Amino acid sequence: MRFFRESWIFLIVSVSIYIILKAFFAFNVISPYIQQICLYAVIVALTSLGLNVIYGYTGQFSLGHAAFYGIGAYTSAYLTKVLSIDGVIPFIPVLVFCGLVSGLVGYLIGIPILRLRDDFLAIATLGFGTLVRVFLDNSDKFAESLGGSRGFVGIPRITNLELVFFFLIFVIIITRNLIHSRYGLFWRCIKDDELAATSVGINTANMKLMAFTYGCMLAGIGGALYANLYSFLHPSNFDILRSIDFLIIVIIGGMGSIMGTIYASIIWVGFIEGLRIVLPAQVLDMRWVVIPILLIALMIWRPYGLMSKRRKV
Amino acid sequence: MDILGYVLQQGINGLQLGAVYALIALGYTMVYGVLRLINFAHGDIFMLGAFVAYFLIAKFGIPIYLVFIITMLACAIAGYLIEKIAYKPLRDAPKISLLITAVGVSLFLEYFLSLNAIFTPNYIAFPRPFDVKGYDLAVFTITNVQVLIFIITFISLFLLYLLIYRTNYGRAMRAVSHDKETAALMGIGIDGIISFTFIVGASLAGVGGILYSIAYPQINVFMGIMPGIKSFIAAVLGGIGIIHGAVIGGLIIGICEVFVSAFLSSTFRDGVIFIILFGVLLFKPSGIFGKRIEKV
């Protein structure tokens, strides 16, 4: 198939990684807890990839990515619970639907706010994130089962290795094909100079909206996988700190690099969860003191992102 | 109570909240003027002000006027240091890097203070330096806390006015915010003016922190986030970079918030503020007092 044509080496490598992981899982080389972290890392990678398209490639700074992740998670939690879905196969259409819901919300919110630039876009997306958070906190007033500030409980556990792994592979290939096409080129043009982009004939408003919608779709799918991995959701899982998590991953991974994002996600989740295992609880609180310092240092040292080269202004 | 009295009463309560927002919004608007940066850490300076005041009152029992002076000094130093350490090295970096740094500073201040070894992540009661008394003015009641807030806010705004419009520093600051390059060519030390702006903005946020804690006597390391964002929205509403816009914007946001809580439901008050933000950004991004700017 042409769809895979340029990606066959990548496919072979991924299938080998899958076999190794599957063996680890099957023979209990790693504990169920670590297994869960592995799945979580893949979900984070998928969601961060969405933010990378929005911010890393297209240059549209978003502080509200966790909101779209949350929309996907709550949609999936509600649907799987109400429809009592517990198999992987019936779950796939739900996943796709959750992606579409987040994408649609992203599209609708994107039409007005993507006209804004840089810091104003940041505030607008932050505002949207806060609105979603307020909604989730009061969600029990709309539907009792959403749980409001008590959290959403009793979500069927469906997410497994095959599902997250092959969804990620699938999404990587689609993203790759998009990036290496005229659409990806237009996104990068917009990031470099939006005005120049529009004067060479690129419909910048549409292209930004497309990148944003696609990124939000990935967040929605990621959120759905997350909800059915942990079987419990709380509004605080989707606040600004989570958005900053994704942002840090995109920055560390080098803005505008697909594999960079994947590696950074795995490293970041490994680092955070690793600390949880190694460090006692009191010291663990230190991480949100250390992370901002690292972030500031990173910005001062490499203002264009870790893996990108320094550019002349 | 008749409906008019109730509305007036809520209006007074709204002005009380709005006055605090106005004090914080001034810092946002001035910093945006000189650096074109949304200083995310500004809400945390406000929080810092509340904490310094808490220590001064609870641990040392210092008289209230001294509390104001020391808190302002402490916040001024914090604002100065934040700018010098975190923002200054990024003067030529892309805007977003500066913004991310500001978010980093904000998170650092919050989580550093929330450590149990330093402080606590929990809410603590703020010791009011005096008991609350209400004065009945026929149609509505006004408390001594509200009187204090109005007086202090008024004095602060008057001093700020003198500072900005009657001193050389203030003139230089306005020049830098108008056109940085030209100001530099005219021999204005940009770095000095930026520091000056942070110092003034942080002191005002410190005052806001004290007043807020006296009015709503519960403090917490994360208390600066929402007032910070709302004050920024107030600054945008009034026209970012415009001093009197920040004051009017703050008052409007405060009144809106109180009215929504009183007449709809307090759960929606944050939502309504963000809807105001979207409205402003979409229909008049330059704010109430801003001029339309087109630039290529």
Place this chain on the structure above:
Amino acid sequence: MKILDVRNLEKSFGGVKAVDQISFHIEEGEVFSIIGPNGAGKTTMFNLITGLYRPDDGRIFFIDRDITKTPTYMLAHLGIARTFQNMRLFGSLTVLENVLSSLLSKRTYNLFSAVMRTKRFAVSEKAAEEKARKFIDFFGLSGKEDYTASSLSYGEQRRLELARALSTEPRLMLIDEPGAGMNPKEIADLAETIKAIRQRYSVTIAIIEHQMNLVMNISDRIMVMDFGEKIMEGTPEEVKKDKRVIEAYLGEEMD
């Protein structure tokens, strides 16, 4: 035939009239220059024509079509291309990608083709790349296809911006101060390049320029602006002799 017809155009910024009731037209095939001191409103005029600013009053027609309200990106498809005074290249993109951006912005292949890598995708991409290489070659940049635009020398960047604009295959090309920061030798080369563009691609050219020898060398007609107003319009000879022009340029050399 009038390729561009500007009627009573007006635009103010905060009470200052940057463009004040200006009318002019450009004939197909000619080189039309706009000159005037700094702040005369020349670049504002270009920004109005290309839709980056909306005029307060007046109309703009491009081959009988009213384009006063047409969005900028549409103008590129209709056949108006431009370069910028301060050059606006995609600095982190390669030379090839810079030229491809305008070639691919036309209807080539759709989203489905891109994701599924259909035959249409492969064919369109290949055709666009071949075309892009021709433009790169024409502007003497071959061999530098894979260099990032920001790594090129100043003169090369100027040429790349021309290549990018020309690759939209425009009928009218607006060139904003191409000679800025160039030495006399480079100016002479630039004059040749502009003449070559006109001949080979039969495109109408409107140009803003300060370098008088360049303007006098290449223009068929010249419009002179000062303080947002049109002072006069005529052939290079007529402009040279005009008293008002000499006054507006008082202190500046005219040869």
